[in-house]
């Protein structure tokens with residue numbers, strides 16, 4: 001894409017997705033590009049995505065993925081015919097065929113821009129002697145809206161995480177009222193506009209309430225309500241620590257300990273870079289990670305109802321969710337009250 005960019009000065013790319021192409025390969029490539037071009041928004045989907053993406057980016061390179069069907073509607077002809085014409089113009093075996101195609105067709109790409117507003121919802125518990133240091137507990141509260149086959153209500157993605165943020169806020173407030181001392185502050189954030197490109201969390205890291213240097217860690221809960229894809233009968237949850245904070249090690253140790261103590265929920269502790277790149281770059285911890293803040297990703301993982309109207313409350317494993325929250329409560333109270341055990345220094 002970079003070479004096409006330099007040859008054509010193009011700023012926006014549309015990529016069609018042949019059905020045959022391996023989705024995992026596409027995802028890895030595209031999300032890797034998000035790292036290379038940090039301000040670019042890379043998404044797959046239908047035209048409503050396009051609308052969202054452009055309303056929120058002012059970057060130099062934009063890449064959009066569309067299904068063949070969507071590209072057909074944008075260009076008024078099938079991608080197959082488009083390719084045939086491109087080959088005719090460029091000649092077979094001509095290595096410049098692709099840039100020519102972009103030059104020829106980019107003017108057909110009409111884009112309407114608009115600005116949409118949404119709000120992050122934030123509450124916090126003030127610490128005592130270390131109140132300037134903050135631990136963030138977050139989860140996005142938006143979802144993907146309407147799909148051709150119905151409204152997506154997003155019980156797991158991410159009503160579960162949003163409910164988790166609110167419940168942990170309630171538990172922590174109650175603990176404080178009961179006399180528990182939070183030395184560090186704890187902030188609870190329901191992030192807006194995650195699905196359209198992590199917009200709520202990106203806005204936060206660019207307009208933080210506490211200085212980012214004083215932000216010790218973020219716990220991001222995205223889809224914590226399902227545990228039906230694992231062979232064993234236990235509920236489960238996956239946790240990943242990413243970033244370079246010394247705080248990660250004791251956090252992992254505590255989660256391991258909780259795993260041994262808890263009967264009905266297995267805590268999978270992923271060690272390093274998540275094998276699934278989508279998870280690494282695909283949720284609200286990522287803008288924090290890029291600012292150097294260590295993150296804990298908490299999720300029960302993807303499933304067949306992901307981003308579909310069938311992601312409904314009857315499929316939620318509430319007992320497992322409660323166990324996940326008990327564990328997170330233990331971690332939050334520990335990080336907030338034991339600063340020496342959870343140091344803020346950067347890991348070498």
Ligand SMILES: [Zn+2]
Nearest residue numbers: 157158222223
């Ligand atoms: Zn989500």
